[in-house]
Amino acid sequence: MFFQQVYNWIRTLSPDVLTRGLRVALTLVIGLLIIRLLAVVVQRYLMKKSTLQRRMVVRKIISYSGFVLVAMAVLAELGVKLTALLGAAGIIGIAVGFASQTSVSNIISGLFLISEKPFAIGDVIRIGGTTGIIQSIDLLSIKIRTFDNLFVRIPNEKILSSDVTNITRFPIRRMDIVLQVDYGQDLGRVHDTLAVIARENPWSLDEPEPLILFNEFKESGIEMLFGLWFAKDDFLSLKNSIMKDISHRFAAERIRFAHPRRTVRTIVRDGLHS
Amino acid sequence: MRKSGIAVWETLDIPERRSAHWRFPLRSIWVERIDTEWHVFSQAEERHVSDASFTLVSRSRKPVSSRWRHYLQRDSGAIQPSPVLPDRPVVMRPDRALTLLPGQSTVFFLEIPVWFRLSTTGTRPTRIFEEPLAVLTRTWFGDPVTGELCWGLATRLHHALDSVSASADRAVCPLMIENDSEIDLEFQKICIHVENLSVFRGRGHLWTNSLHAVFRGPDQVTQIEIVHTPPGFEEHLVPVSEAREPSTGWNIRRTFGVLKYFTDF
Numbered sequence: 133m134f135f136q137q138v139y140n141w142i143r144t145l146s147p148d149v150l151t152r153g154l155r156v157a158l159t160l161v162i163g164l165l166i167i168r169l170l171a172v173v174v175q176r177y178l179m180k181k182s183t184l185q186r187r188m189v190v191r192k193i194i195s196y197s198g199f200v201l202v203a204m205a206v207l208a209e210l211g212v213k214l215t216a217l218l219g220a221a222g223i224i225g226i227a228v229g230f231a232s233q234t235s236v237s238n239i240i241s242g243l244f245l246i247s248e249k250p251f252a253i254g255d256v257i258r259i260g261g262t263t264g265i266i267q268s269i270d271l272l273s274i275k276i277r278t279f280d281n282l283f284v285r286i287p288n289e290k291i292l293s294s295d296v297t298n299i300t301r302f303p304i305r306r307m308d309i310v311l312q313v314d315y316g317q318d319l320g321r322v323h324d325t326l327a328v329i330a331r332e333n334p335w336s337l338d339e340p341e342p343l344i345l346f347n348e349f350k351e352s353g354i355e356m357l358f359g360l361w362f363a364k365d366d367f368l369s370l371k372n373s374i375m376k377d378i379s380h381r382f383a384a385e386r387i388r389f390a391h392p393r394r395t396v397r398t399i400v401r402d403g404l405h406s
Numbered sequence: 407m408r409k410s411g412i413a414v415w416e417t418l419d420i421p422e423r424r425s426a427h428w429r430f431p432l433r434s435i436w437v438e439r440i441d442t443e444w445h446v447f448s449q450a451e452e453r454h455v456s457d458a459s460f461t462l463v464s465r466s467r468k469p470v471s472s473r474w475r476h477y478l479q480r481d482s483g484a485i486q487p488s489p490v491l492p493d494r495p496v497v498m499r500p501d502r503a504l505t506l507l508p509g510q511s512t513v514f515f516l517e518i519p520v521w522f523r524l525s526t527t528g529t530r531p532t533r534i535f536e537e538p539l540a541v542l543t544r545t546w547f548g549d550p551v552t553g554e555l556c557w558g559l560a561t562r563l564h565h566a567l568d569s570v571s572a573s574a575d576r577a578v579c580p581l582m583i584e585n586d587s588e589i590d591l592e593f594q595k596i597c598i599h600v601e602n603l604s605v606f607r608g609r610g611h612l613w614t615n616s617l618h619a620v621f622r623g624p625d626q627v628t629q630i631e632i633v634h635t636p637p638g639f640e641e642h643l644v645p646v647s648e649a650r651e652p653s654t655g656w657n658i659r660r661t662f663g664v665l666k667y668f669t670d671f
Contacts, residue, residue: 302551331543338558339497339545339595361546363555 156209163205167198184253185269189246192270234289235272241288242271251298258297259286300364304337307360307370311378312353312390319346319354325385326358329377335370337361353390407462412574412607414460415646417486417527425468428487428522430458430539430575435522436468437485444477444534446524450541458574477534484527489520489577489612490536490647491600495556497547498596500563506591506621511584515564517576518600520612523647539575547597556597567639572610579603579614580637587623599630602653606636606643613637615649 142150171194175187182190208214229236246269251257255266257276262284264276273285299305313322323344330342343359358378362370382389409416420426425438431454436447447469496518506512523536545558564570570578579598585591603614616633632653636643 303553303555304546304550334541335544337546338543339547340550363544363546 152209156206159205159209160202163198163202167195167202170194170198185246185249188253188268234287238272238288241292242269242273244292245269245274245288250296251301255301256299258299259291259294262286263299303364304340304361305364305367306340306343307362307367307374308343309358309360309374309378310347311356311358312350313356314353314388314390317354317387321385322356322387325381325387326356326378329374329381330358330360333360333370333374333377335362335366335373337363350390352392407460409460410457411572412610412612414458414574415487415489415607415612417484418460419484421462423465424462425465426485427461427463427468428458429455429460430522431455432541432575433522433537433539435537437524438465438468439482442478442480442482444479444524445474446477446535447471447474448537449473475535479526479532479534481526481528485534486525486527486531488523488525488647489575489605489607490523491518491577491603491605491614491650492521492538492542492557493601493650495547495554495597495599495601496542497545497556497558498561498598499558499594500561500596502563503592503594504563506583506585508585508588508590511582512565514581514583515567515570516579516581516596516598517561517564517570517573518579518598518614519559520575520577520605547595570611574612577605577612577614578637578639580616580639582616582618584620586620589623591621599653601650602632604645604649605647607646608640608643611640612646613640613643 145153171191174194175191179187179190204214207217251266251269253266253269256263257266262276262278264278264282264284267275267277267283271288273287274291276284276286278284313319326344327342330336331338336342337360340361342361343357345357345359347355347357349355360370360374414428418426420437420439422439425436428435428437430451432451434449434451436445438445449469449471498516498518519538519540519542521536521538524534525531526534542557542559545556546553547556548554562569567578579600581596581598583591598617600614606613613636616637618631618633619629636645
Protein backbone atom coordinates (compact mmCIF):
# COMPACT_ATOMS: atom_id res chain seq x y z
CA MET A 133 0.00 0.00 0.00
CA PHE A 134 2.75 2.38 1.08
CA PHE A 135 5.00 1.49 -1.84
CA GLN A 136 2.06 1.95 -4.20
CA GLN A 137 1.54 5.46 -2.84
CA VAL A 138 5.22 6.30 -3.27
CA TYR A 139 5.18 4.94 -6.82
CA ASN A 140 2.13 7.02 -7.68
CA TRP A 141 3.76 10.10 -6.23
CA ILE A 142 6.93 9.53 -8.28
CA ARG A 143 4.84 9.21 -11.44
CA THR A 144 3.40 12.65 -10.82
CA LEU A 145 6.90 14.18 -10.85
CA SER A 146 8.31 15.67 -14.03
CA PRO A 147 11.25 13.90 -15.70
CA ASP A 148 13.47 16.93 -14.95
CA VAL A 149 12.81 16.75 -11.21
CA LEU A 150 13.30 13.01 -11.25
CA THR A 151 16.70 13.31 -12.98
CA ARG A 152 17.80 16.00 -10.55
CA GLY A 153 16.69 13.94 -7.56
CA LEU A 154 18.55 10.94 -8.87
CA ARG A 155 21.72 13.01 -9.39
CA VAL A 156 21.48 14.44 -5.87
CA ALA A 157 21.09 10.95 -4.42
CA LEU A 158 24.01 9.66 -6.47
CA THR A 159 26.19 12.63 -5.45
CA LEU A 160 25.38 11.96 -1.80
CA VAL A 161 25.99 8.22 -1.93
CA ILE A 162 29.16 8.36 -4.06
CA GLY A 163 30.50 11.40 -2.16
CA LEU A 164 30.05 9.76 1.23
CA LEU A 165 31.56 6.51 -0.04
CA ILE A 166 34.62 8.37 -1.36
CA ILE A 167 35.08 10.20 1.96
CA ARG A 168 34.88 6.93 3.86
CA LEU A 169 37.23 5.18 1.43
CA LEU A 170 39.73 8.05 1.52
CA ALA A 171 39.75 8.12 5.32
CA VAL A 172 40.32 4.36 5.50
CA VAL A 173 43.09 4.35 2.86
CA VAL A 174 44.93 7.28 4.44
CA GLN A 175 44.71 5.81 7.93
CA ARG A 176 45.48 2.20 7.11
CA TYR A 177 48.10 2.56 4.42
CA LEU A 178 49.55 6.07 4.27
CA MET A 179 49.61 6.77 8.02
CA LYS A 180 50.29 3.26 9.23
CA LYS A 181 53.25 4.38 11.36
CA SER A 182 51.67 7.60 12.65
CA THR A 183 50.41 7.99 16.18
CA LEU A 184 46.78 7.25 17.00
CA GLN A 185 46.19 10.92 17.73
CA ARG A 186 47.54 12.12 14.37
CA ARG A 187 45.45 9.54 12.55
CA MET A 188 42.34 10.69 14.38
CA VAL A 189 43.00 14.34 13.48
CA VAL A 190 43.56 13.50 9.81
CA ARG A 191 40.41 11.35 9.74
CA LYS A 192 38.37 14.24 11.11
CA ILE A 193 39.88 16.74 8.64
CA ILE A 194 39.05 14.39 5.75
CA SER A 195 35.52 13.76 7.04
CA TYR A 196 34.61 17.39 7.76
CA SER A 197 36.05 18.85 4.56
CA GLY A 198 34.51 15.98 2.59
CA PHE A 199 31.07 16.63 4.05
CA VAL A 200 31.36 20.33 3.18
CA LEU A 201 32.32 19.50 -0.41
CA VAL A 202 29.49 16.98 -0.78
CA ALA A 203 27.02 19.47 0.69
CA MET A 204 28.19 22.13 -1.75
CA ALA A 205 27.87 19.71 -4.66
CA VAL A 206 24.33 18.75 -3.57
CA LEU A 207 23.31 22.39 -3.19
CA ALA A 208 24.74 23.20 -6.61
CA GLU A 209 22.77 20.27 -8.04
CA LEU A 210 19.62 21.63 -6.44
CA GLY A 211 20.22 24.96 -8.16
CA VAL A 212 21.21 26.94 -5.07
CA LYS A 213 23.67 29.70 -6.01
CA LEU A 214 26.76 29.14 -3.90
CA THR A 215 28.13 32.67 -4.26
CA ALA A 216 25.06 34.12 -2.63
CA LEU A 217 25.12 31.39 -0.01
CA LEU A 218 28.78 32.01 0.77
CA GLY A 219 28.09 35.74 1.09
CA ALA A 220 25.26 35.02 3.49
CA ALA A 221 27.44 32.51 5.28
CA GLY A 222 30.07 35.22 5.79
CA ILE A 223 27.57 37.51 7.47
CA ILE A 224 26.13 34.66 9.50
CA GLY A 225 29.68 33.59 10.35
CA ILE A 226 30.48 36.95 11.89
CA ALA A 227 27.32 36.83 13.96
CA VAL A 228 27.93 33.24 15.00
CA GLY A 229 31.56 34.07 15.71
CA PHE A 230 30.61 36.75 18.20
CA ALA A 231 28.14 34.40 19.79
CA SER A 232 30.55 31.51 20.05
CA GLN A 233 33.72 33.04 21.36
CA THR A 234 34.22 30.19 23.83
CA SER A 235 34.02 27.60 21.08
CA VAL A 236 36.49 29.52 18.94
CA SER A 237 38.79 29.82 21.94
CA ASN A 238 38.49 26.06 22.44
CA ILE A 239 39.27 25.41 18.80
CA ILE A 240 42.38 27.59 18.90
CA SER A 241 43.43 25.95 22.17
CA GLY A 242 42.85 22.57 20.50
CA LEU A 243 45.16 23.54 17.66
CA PHE A 244 47.83 24.55 20.16
CA LEU A 245 47.39 21.26 22.02
CA ILE A 246 47.67 19.25 18.82
CA SER A 247 50.87 21.05 17.82
CA GLU A 248 52.42 21.06 21.32
CA LYS A 249 51.56 17.39 21.99
CA PRO A 250 51.69 17.39 25.81
CA PHE A 251 49.87 14.05 25.70
CA ALA A 252 48.59 11.46 23.25
CA ILE A 253 45.66 9.07 23.09
CA GLY A 254 46.17 6.32 25.68
CA ASP A 255 48.24 8.46 28.07
CA VAL A 256 47.17 8.73 31.69
CA ILE A 257 46.87 12.39 32.68
CA ARG A 258 45.87 14.39 35.73
CA ILE A 259 44.07 17.72 35.31
CA GLY A 260 42.89 19.36 38.48
CA GLY A 261 41.26 16.57 40.45
CA THR A 262 40.59 14.35 37.45
CA THR A 263 42.87 11.47 36.51
CA GLY A 264 42.17 9.16 33.59
CA ILE A 265 43.12 7.71 30.24
CA ILE A 266 42.77 9.93 27.18
CA GLN A 267 40.17 8.56 24.77
CA SER A 268 40.21 11.31 22.15
CA ILE A 269 41.69 14.71 21.47
CA ASP A 270 39.31 16.87 19.45
CA LEU A 271 39.23 20.46 18.35
CA LEU A 272 36.87 21.53 21.13
CA SER A 273 37.71 19.19 23.98
CA ILE A 274 39.49 16.09 25.11
CA LYS A 275 37.64 13.07 26.42
CA ILE A 276 39.06 10.96 29.19
CA ARG A 277 37.95 7.81 30.93
CA THR A 278 38.63 7.81 34.66
CA PHE A 279 39.72 4.70 36.50
CA ASP A 280 36.26 4.30 38.01
CA ASN A 281 34.95 4.26 34.43
CA LEU A 282 33.49 7.74 34.17
CA PHE A 283 33.48 9.69 30.93
CA VAL A 284 34.87 13.21 31.41
CA ARG A 285 34.92 15.91 28.75
CA ILE A 286 37.38 18.72 29.38
CA PRO A 287 37.30 21.83 27.15
CA ASN A 288 40.63 22.59 25.47
CA GLU A 289 40.63 26.15 26.78
CA LYS A 290 40.65 24.82 30.34
CA ILE A 291 43.48 22.41 29.61
CA LEU A 292 45.63 25.16 28.16
CA SER A 293 45.23 27.27 31.27
CA SER A 294 45.65 24.40 33.79
CA ASP A 295 48.54 22.35 35.07
CA VAL A 296 48.47 19.05 33.23
CA THR A 297 50.45 16.09 34.54
CA ASN A 298 51.17 13.35 32.03
CA ILE A 299 51.67 10.37 34.31
CA THR A 300 52.71 7.86 31.66
CA ARG A 301 54.87 10.05 29.41
CA PHE A 302 58.12 8.42 30.51
CA PRO A 303 58.67 4.65 30.67
CA ILE A 304 59.63 4.54 34.34
CA ARG A 305 58.35 6.40 37.39
CA ARG A 306 59.14 6.71 41.06
CA MET A 307 56.62 5.82 43.72
CA ASP A 308 57.19 7.91 46.83
CA ILE A 309 56.00 6.44 50.11
CA VAL A 310 56.22 8.64 53.20
CA LEU A 311 56.77 6.73 56.43
CA GLN A 312 57.15 7.78 60.02
CA VAL A 313 59.02 5.59 62.46
CA ASP A 314 59.09 5.88 66.21
CA TYR A 315 61.87 7.93 67.79
CA GLY A 316 63.34 4.93 69.58
CA GLN A 317 64.27 3.07 66.36
CA ASP A 318 67.75 2.31 65.09
CA LEU A 319 67.74 4.32 61.87
CA GLY A 320 70.54 2.27 60.34
CA ARG A 321 68.46 -0.87 60.74
CA VAL A 322 65.40 0.89 59.32
CA HIS A 323 67.45 1.97 56.30
CA ASP A 324 68.80 -1.55 55.72
CA THR A 325 65.34 -3.07 56.11
CA LEU A 326 63.88 -0.74 53.50
CA ALA A 327 66.78 -1.55 51.15
CA VAL A 328 66.01 -5.27 51.52
CA ILE A 329 62.29 -4.67 50.94
CA ALA A 330 63.07 -2.83 47.71
CA ARG A 331 65.55 -5.47 46.57
CA GLU A 332 63.17 -8.36 47.18
CA ASN A 333 60.08 -6.81 45.62
CA PRO A 334 59.70 -8.20 42.08
CA TRP A 335 58.20 -4.97 40.67
CA SER A 336 60.74 -2.53 42.03
CA LEU A 337 63.64 -1.68 39.71
CA ASP A 338 67.07 -2.12 41.22
CA GLU A 339 68.38 0.58 38.89
CA PRO A 340 67.79 3.55 39.34
CA GLU A 341 68.42 2.76 42.98
CA PRO A 342 65.60 3.20 45.49
CA LEU A 343 65.67 6.46 47.41
CA ILE A 344 65.71 6.21 51.20
CA LEU A 345 65.74 9.64 52.77
CA PHE A 346 65.36 10.65 56.41
CA ASN A 347 63.25 13.69 55.89
CA GLU A 348 62.30 15.45 59.09
CA PHE A 349 61.93 15.20 62.86
CA LYS A 350 58.19 15.30 63.29
CA GLU A 351 56.06 15.57 66.37
CA SER A 352 55.57 11.83 66.76
CA GLY A 353 58.53 10.31 64.94
CA ILE A 354 61.07 10.57 62.17
CA GLU A 355 59.62 11.06 58.72
CA MET A 356 61.22 9.15 55.85
CA LEU A 357 60.81 9.12 52.12
CA PHE A 358 60.98 5.70 50.48
CA GLY A 359 61.09 6.13 46.69
CA LEU A 360 60.92 3.08 44.44
CA TRP A 361 61.38 3.14 40.68
CA PHE A 362 59.11 0.98 38.56
CA ALA A 363 58.05 0.45 34.95
CA LYS A 364 54.92 2.52 34.33
CA ASP A 365 52.68 -0.51 33.72
CA ASP A 366 53.54 -2.00 37.11
CA PHE A 367 52.01 0.73 39.28
CA LEU A 368 49.23 -1.34 40.85
CA SER A 369 51.35 -4.46 41.33
CA LEU A 370 54.05 -2.47 43.09
CA LYS A 371 51.66 -0.37 45.15
CA ASN A 372 49.85 -3.40 46.54
CA SER A 373 52.87 -5.56 47.14
CA ILE A 374 55.14 -2.93 48.64
CA MET A 375 52.64 -1.90 51.29
CA LYS A 376 52.30 -5.52 52.37
CA ASP A 377 56.08 -5.99 52.25
CA ILE A 378 56.73 -2.95 54.45
CA SER A 379 54.10 -3.99 56.95
CA HIS A 380 55.33 -7.61 57.18
CA ARG A 381 59.01 -6.79 57.27
CA PHE A 382 58.65 -4.01 59.85
CA ALA A 383 56.62 -6.36 62.05
CA ALA A 384 59.27 -9.07 61.68
CA GLU A 385 62.09 -6.64 62.47
CA ARG A 386 60.08 -5.07 65.32
CA ILE A 387 60.34 -1.63 63.78
CA ARG A 388 57.54 0.55 65.13
CA PHE A 389 55.63 3.05 63.03
CA ALA A 390 55.12 6.43 64.68
CA HIS A 391 51.66 7.33 65.85
CA PRO A 392 50.47 10.51 67.56
CA ARG A 393 50.95 10.42 71.31
CA ARG A 394 51.20 12.71 74.28
CA THR A 395 53.40 12.08 77.28
CA VAL A 396 51.78 13.16 80.52
CA ARG A 397 54.10 13.24 83.55
CA THR A 398 52.66 13.19 87.00
CA ILE A 399 54.83 14.70 89.73
CA VAL A 400 53.96 13.75 93.30
CA ARG A 401 54.86 16.48 95.86
CA ASP A 402 54.01 16.11 99.55
CA GLY A 403 51.54 13.39 98.73
CA LEU A 404 49.79 15.64 96.22
CA HIS A 405 49.68 15.16 92.48
CA SER A 406 50.54 18.20 90.43
CA MET B 407 63.77 -43.08 33.83
CA ARG B 408 66.20 -40.44 35.09
CA LYS B 409 68.37 -37.93 33.31
CA SER B 410 70.64 -35.28 34.69
CA GLY B 411 72.71 -32.34 33.51
CA ILE B 412 72.39 -31.24 29.92
CA ALA B 413 70.44 -34.42 29.06
CA VAL B 414 67.31 -32.92 30.66
CA TRP B 415 66.84 -30.98 27.43
CA GLU B 416 66.31 -34.11 25.31
CA THR B 417 63.07 -34.90 23.47
CA LEU B 418 60.76 -37.28 25.31
CA ASP B 419 57.41 -39.04 25.34
CA ILE B 420 55.32 -38.95 28.49
CA PRO B 421 53.68 -42.37 28.97
CA GLU B 422 50.12 -42.67 30.22
CA ARG B 423 49.63 -42.36 33.97
CA ARG B 424 53.05 -40.75 34.35
CA SER B 425 54.14 -37.19 35.03
CA ALA B 426 57.35 -35.66 33.78
CA HIS B 427 59.27 -33.85 36.48
CA TRP B 428 62.15 -31.48 35.73
CA ARG B 429 64.07 -30.28 38.72
CA PHE B 430 66.37 -27.30 38.32
CA PRO B 431 68.40 -25.58 41.05
CA LEU B 432 65.73 -22.93 41.59
CA ARG B 433 62.57 -24.33 40.00
CA SER B 434 60.62 -27.56 39.61
CA ILE B 435 58.28 -28.24 36.68
CA TRP B 436 55.73 -31.06 36.30
CA VAL B 437 54.04 -31.88 33.01
CA GLU B 438 51.45 -34.55 32.22
CA ARG B 439 49.16 -35.39 29.34
CA ILE B 440 45.48 -36.01 30.13
CA ASP B 441 43.07 -36.49 27.20
CA THR B 442 43.59 -33.49 24.93
CA GLU B 443 45.31 -31.29 27.51
CA TRP B 444 48.80 -30.66 28.78
CA HIS B 445 48.74 -30.08 32.51
CA VAL B 446 51.64 -28.02 33.83
CA PHE B 447 52.67 -27.13 37.35
CA SER B 448 55.66 -25.07 38.33
CA GLN B 449 57.02 -23.91 41.65
CA ALA B 450 60.15 -22.41 43.13
CA GLU B 451 62.50 -25.09 44.42
CA GLU B 452 62.69 -24.91 48.18
CA ARG B 453 65.66 -27.20 48.62
CA HIS B 454 68.32 -25.91 46.27
CA VAL B 455 69.79 -28.70 44.20
CA SER B 456 73.16 -28.35 42.57
CA ASP B 457 72.28 -29.85 39.19
CA ALA B 458 69.25 -30.30 36.96
CA SER B 459 67.50 -33.63 36.74
CA PHE B 460 64.55 -35.21 34.96
CA THR B 461 62.40 -38.11 36.12
CA LEU B 462 59.16 -39.78 35.09
CA VAL B 463 57.06 -40.22 38.19
CA SER B 464 53.77 -41.88 38.95
CA ARG B 465 50.80 -39.52 38.91
CA SER B 466 50.11 -40.30 42.51
CA ARG B 467 53.36 -38.52 43.40
CA LYS B 468 52.52 -35.30 41.62
CA PRO B 469 51.93 -32.20 43.76
CA VAL B 470 48.33 -31.47 44.68
CA SER B 471 47.62 -27.83 43.95
CA SER B 472 45.04 -25.56 42.35
CA ARG B 473 47.80 -23.83 40.41
CA TRP B 474 48.09 -26.50 37.71
CA ARG B 475 47.74 -24.81 34.32
CA HIS B 476 45.92 -26.56 31.48
CA TYR B 477 46.82 -26.14 27.81
CA LEU B 478 44.44 -27.57 25.26
CA GLN B 479 46.05 -29.31 22.29
CA ARG B 480 44.58 -32.19 20.33
CA ASP B 481 47.79 -33.66 18.91
CA SER B 482 49.74 -35.71 21.40
CA GLY B 483 53.19 -37.16 20.85
CA ALA B 484 56.73 -36.35 21.82
CA ILE B 485 57.56 -33.07 23.51
CA GLN B 486 60.66 -30.97 23.31
CA PRO B 487 61.97 -29.04 26.31
CA SER B 488 64.29 -26.24 25.17
CA PRO B 489 66.44 -23.70 26.94
CA VAL B 490 65.63 -20.22 25.62
CA LEU B 491 67.13 -16.90 26.57
CA PRO B 492 65.11 -14.30 28.51
CA ASP B 493 62.68 -12.07 26.65
CA ARG B 494 64.45 -8.80 27.50
CA PRO B 495 68.05 -7.63 27.55
CA VAL B 496 70.00 -8.75 30.59
CA VAL B 497 72.12 -6.22 32.48
CA MET B 498 74.98 -8.02 34.15
CA ARG B 499 76.67 -6.42 37.09
CA PRO B 500 80.11 -8.00 37.37
CA ASP B 501 81.43 -8.82 40.81
CA ARG B 502 84.17 -6.22 40.32
CA ALA B 503 84.58 -3.01 38.33
CA LEU B 504 86.94 -3.67 35.48
CA THR B 505 89.02 -1.37 33.28
CA LEU B 506 90.32 -2.54 29.95
CA LEU B 507 93.47 -0.57 29.17
CA PRO B 508 94.10 0.89 25.69
CA GLY B 509 95.28 -1.65 23.13
CA GLN B 510 94.16 -4.62 25.26
CA SER B 511 91.64 -7.29 24.43
CA THR B 512 89.97 -9.97 26.50
CA VAL B 513 87.34 -12.69 26.47
CA PHE B 514 84.69 -12.98 29.15
CA PHE B 515 82.44 -15.93 29.66
CA LEU B 516 79.11 -14.64 30.92
CA GLU B 517 76.56 -17.00 32.44
CA ILE B 518 72.98 -16.19 31.49
CA PRO B 519 70.07 -17.99 33.20
CA VAL B 520 67.79 -19.65 30.63
CA TRP B 521 64.03 -20.03 30.49
CA PHE B 522 62.27 -23.36 30.09
CA ARG B 523 60.21 -23.73 26.94
CA LEU B 524 58.10 -26.79 26.18
CA SER B 525 57.00 -27.44 22.61
CA THR B 526 55.44 -30.26 20.67
CA THR B 527 57.56 -31.92 18.02
CA GLY B 528 56.53 -32.87 14.48
CA THR B 529 56.13 -30.93 11.28
CA ARG B 530 54.45 -27.97 12.98
CA PRO B 531 56.00 -27.63 16.44
CA THR B 532 53.79 -25.65 18.81
CA ARG B 533 54.97 -23.87 21.90
CA ILE B 534 53.05 -25.04 24.97
CA PHE B 535 54.52 -22.70 27.57
CA GLU B 536 57.72 -21.07 28.73
CA GLU B 537 58.91 -19.62 32.01
CA PRO B 538 62.08 -18.46 33.76
CA LEU B 539 64.16 -20.94 35.73
CA ALA B 540 65.68 -18.21 37.91
CA VAL B 541 64.21 -15.05 39.35
CA LEU B 542 65.96 -12.02 37.89
CA THR B 543 65.49 -8.51 39.15
CA ARG B 544 63.95 -5.79 37.02
CA THR B 545 66.34 -3.05 36.11
CA TRP B 546 66.60 -0.03 33.88
CA PHE B 547 69.50 0.54 31.53
CA GLY B 548 70.16 4.04 30.23
CA ASP B 549 68.54 7.32 31.13
CA PRO B 550 64.98 7.49 32.49
CA VAL B 551 63.54 8.69 29.18
CA THR B 552 65.25 6.69 26.45
CA GLY B 553 66.62 3.69 28.35
CA GLU B 554 65.11 0.24 28.31
CA LEU B 555 63.63 -2.19 30.76
CA CYS B 556 65.95 -5.14 31.33
CA TRP B 557 66.49 -8.09 33.61
CA GLY B 558 69.25 -7.53 36.15
CA LEU B 559 71.79 -10.09 37.26
CA ALA B 560 74.82 -9.95 39.53
CA THR B 561 77.45 -12.21 38.01
CA ARG B 562 81.05 -13.20 38.04
CA LEU B 563 83.25 -12.31 35.08
CA HIS B 564 84.97 -15.52 34.03
CA HIS B 565 88.20 -15.09 32.09
CA ALA B 566 88.66 -18.82 31.56
CA LEU B 567 86.17 -21.52 30.65
CA ASP B 568 87.61 -23.79 33.36
CA SER B 569 86.06 -21.62 36.04
CA VAL B 570 82.58 -21.92 34.51
CA SER B 571 80.85 -24.91 36.07
CA ALA B 572 78.69 -27.16 33.89
CA SER B 573 75.05 -26.22 34.18
CA ALA B 574 71.77 -27.04 32.50
CA ASP B 575 70.05 -23.82 33.53
CA ARG B 576 72.63 -21.27 32.43
CA ALA B 577 74.02 -20.55 28.98
CA VAL B 578 77.58 -19.38 28.52
CA CYS B 579 77.99 -16.28 26.38
CA PRO B 580 81.54 -15.64 25.15
CA LEU B 581 82.16 -11.89 24.87
CA MET B 582 85.33 -10.72 23.13
CA ILE B 583 86.22 -7.07 23.68
CA GLU B 584 89.06 -5.13 22.11
CA ASN B 585 89.93 -1.67 23.31
CA ASP B 586 91.25 -0.08 20.13
CA SER B 587 91.09 3.45 21.55
CA GLU B 588 93.50 5.70 23.41
CA ILE B 589 91.44 5.72 26.58
CA ASP B 590 90.58 3.30 29.37
CA LEU B 591 87.41 1.32 28.86
CA GLU B 592 85.66 1.20 32.22
CA PHE B 593 82.48 -0.63 32.85
CA GLN B 594 80.50 -1.74 35.83
CA LYS B 595 77.52 -3.10 33.92
CA ILE B 596 77.14 -4.98 30.67
CA CYS B 597 73.83 -5.03 28.82
CA ILE B 598 73.50 -8.14 26.67
CA HIS B 599 70.66 -8.16 24.16
CA VAL B 600 69.90 -11.81 24.70
CA GLU B 601 66.76 -11.62 22.58
CA ASN B 602 69.15 -11.51 19.57
CA LEU B 603 71.03 -14.67 20.57
CA SER B 604 70.48 -18.37 19.87
CA VAL B 605 71.23 -21.24 22.24
CA PHE B 606 73.41 -24.27 21.45
CA ARG B 607 73.79 -27.46 23.44
CA GLY B 608 77.19 -28.98 24.10
CA ARG B 609 78.34 -31.87 26.27
CA GLY B 610 78.44 -30.02 29.56
CA HIS B 611 77.38 -26.46 28.81
CA LEU B 612 74.70 -24.55 27.04
CA TRP B 613 76.13 -21.83 24.81
CA THR B 614 74.93 -18.68 23.11
CA ASN B 615 76.40 -17.03 20.04
CA SER B 616 79.73 -15.33 20.65
CA LEU B 617 79.80 -11.57 20.77
CA HIS B 618 82.60 -9.43 19.41
CA ALA B 619 83.12 -5.76 20.18
CA VAL B 620 85.88 -3.37 19.17
CA PHE B 621 85.85 -0.14 21.19
CA ARG B 622 87.36 2.70 19.18
CA GLY B 623 86.57 5.59 21.49
CA PRO B 624 83.55 7.41 22.85
CA ASP B 625 83.08 9.46 19.67
CA GLN B 626 83.01 6.43 17.40
CA VAL B 627 79.93 4.30 17.02
CA THR B 628 80.97 0.76 17.80
CA GLN B 629 78.88 -2.27 17.00
CA ILE B 630 78.62 -5.42 19.03
CA GLU B 631 78.72 -8.11 16.38
CA ILE B 632 77.00 -11.43 16.85
CA VAL B 633 78.95 -14.38 15.52
CA HIS B 634 76.25 -16.53 14.00
CA THR B 635 78.18 -19.79 13.90
CA PRO B 636 78.28 -21.88 17.10
CA PRO B 637 81.05 -20.74 19.47
CA GLY B 638 84.31 -22.61 18.93
CA PHE B 639 85.00 -23.36 22.58
CA GLU B 640 83.34 -26.78 22.39
CA GLU B 641 82.91 -29.14 19.47
CA HIS B 642 79.71 -30.64 18.06
CA LEU B 643 77.37 -28.00 19.38
CA VAL B 644 73.71 -28.56 18.51
CA PRO B 645 71.38 -25.56 17.99
CA VAL B 646 68.48 -25.90 20.42
CA SER B 647 66.65 -22.60 20.21
CA GLU B 648 66.66 -19.70 17.83
CA ALA B 649 66.95 -16.05 18.74
CA ARG B 650 63.66 -14.38 19.62
CA GLU B 651 64.61 -11.42 17.44
CA PRO B 652 67.34 -12.40 14.98
CA SER B 653 69.83 -9.58 14.43
CA THR B 654 73.41 -9.02 13.34
CA GLY B 655 74.36 -6.91 16.34
CA TRP B 656 73.63 -3.77 18.27
CA ASN B 657 75.21 -0.51 19.23
CA ILE B 658 77.85 -0.43 21.95
CA ARG B 659 76.24 2.67 23.44
CA ARG B 660 73.48 0.36 24.54
CA THR B 661 75.91 -2.05 26.11
CA PHE B 662 78.25 -0.59 28.69
CA GLY B 663 77.08 1.27 31.75
CA VAL B 664 78.97 3.82 33.79
CA LEU B 665 81.34 4.71 31.01
CA LYS B 666 82.60 8.05 32.25
CA TYR B 667 82.88 9.35 28.70
CA PHE B 668 79.32 8.51 27.78
CA THR B 669 77.70 11.34 29.61
CA ASP B 670 74.28 10.47 28.28
CA PHE B 671 74.23 7.36 30.41
